[in-house]
Amino acid sequence: RLLSIIGTIIAAGGMTFGTFLLIMRFVRGSVWAANGVFTLFAVLFIFIGAQFIGLGLLGEYIGRIYWDVRGRPRYFVQQIINGK
Incomplete structure (x- = not known):
């Protein structure tokens, strides 16, 4: 969840910066952003x-799979043949 939050903040910052560049x-005028480095x-x-x-x-998905599998036994005995 932390990576998703950080990613959202970074993407929002990039969109804000891009909007600022477009407004400026x-x-x-075109002289202000001639190089295009800031747009990049x-x-x-x-x-x-x-x-x-x-x-x-992806981490959230793998974490949920891990917690789901953790509570299960490693194997299931389907049938006992000649057992006592």
Whole structure:
């Protein structure tokens, strides 16, 4: 869950930064964001956030499988043949 929360925060920060860059591009003009490095950082933050969200969901899924399997016996005896 922690990775999902961190991923959501990072992705939201990337989207906020991207929105800020878009607004500044319209306000200040094309000279302000000529290099595009900051736009690359905004897109990078969005994708890194998405990866963290995916890892958080995967970890949650594996954790639930672990807790489900933990309570079961290792094997089941289906039939006893010639037993006493």
